[in-house]
Amino acid sequence: MIVTIDGPAGAGKSSISRRLADELGFEFLDTGAMYRAVALMGLRAKIDWDDTDRLVEFAKSATIDLSGRAVILDGEDVSHEIRSQEVTQVTRYAASNVGVREELVRLQREFAEGKDVVTEGRDQGTLVFPHAECKIFLTASPEERARRRVGDLARRGETVDFEDILQQQAKRDEEDTQREVGPLLKAEDAVEVMTDGMSEVEVLQKLVGIVQRYQ
Numbered sequence: 001m002i003v004t005i006d007g008p009a010g011a012g013k014s015s016i017s018r019r020l021a022d023e024l025g026f027e028f029l030d031t032g033a034m035y036r037a038v039a040l041m042g043l044r045a046k047i048d049w050d051d052t053d054r055l056v057e058f059a060k061s062a063t064i065d066l067s068g069r070a071v072i073l074d075g076e077d078v079s080h081e082i083r084s085q086e087v088t089q090v091t092r093y094a095a096s097n098v099g100v101r102e103e104l105v106r107l108q109r110e111f112a113e114g115k116d117v118v119t120e121g122r123d124q125g126t127l128v129f130p131h132a133e134c135k136i137f138l139t140a141s142p143e144e145r146a147r148r149r150v151g152d153l154a155r156r157g158e159t160v161d162f163e164d165i166l167q168q169q170a171k172r173d174e175e176d177t178q179r180e181v182g183p184l185l186k187a188e189d190a191v192e193v194m195t196d197g198m199s200e201v202e203v204l205q206k207l208v209g210i211v212q213r214y215q
């Protein structure tokens with residue numbers, strides 16, 4: 001069974017999706033981590049971001065292991081580094097690159113082959129797994145999402161301004177929804193869950209209930 005969870009940045013998808021996968025005994029696929037890992041490779045190699053072919057080469061040559069709790073890029077644990085502000089800012093170059101998307105979508109389908117999976121991203125229910133048994137669109141208001149992001153970064157020791165985060169988020173939302181390839185879109189058959197004012201446990205319970213309807 002495939003459960004897709006799509007939605008905008010900061011809707012709390014990653015932590016909730018992982019907990020949902022644990023609860024159901026399913027594998028978990030964090031597709032944002034894959035785009036982040038490719039962007040990190042570009043950042044480390046100090047590439048010219050206009051050099052789109054170079055990023056495709058990175059995506060093709062990388063070994064990204066998402067089978068455990070950590071994100072392992074070519075044998076190195078980059079779980080923490082890929083969530084930094086610096087990587088977040090440049091991930092758009094990987095996400096808007098047609099060749100990178102083709103390669104990562106191929107890897108995502110390969111990962112899910114023959115397994116029960118909760119997969120999280122922007123295009124999972126629309127493009128990557130259009131025949132998924134259960135599709136969820138997880139969202140929250142821009143202010144609530146920015147508040148959560150500020151909290152996440154504070155826990156990492158990064159101090160940021162709320163208004164700056166709100167602005168960056170609006171830019172990311174626009175890029176995510178306007179992108180020509182794999183844009184953020186609610187699948188027609190997805191169940192929308194608006195999480196404003198809900199605790200993580202409440203959201204989790206709600207999602208478990210939704211998945212059970214399709215099992």
Ligand code: C5P
Pocket residue numbers: 009010031032033035036091092095120121122123124172176182
């Ligand atoms: O979900 P997360 O914030 O980790 O995603 C990082 C970036 O990767 C997002 O801003 C989005 O542009 C991109 N992404 C994507 N397609 C996915 C998952 C993430 O384009 N399936």
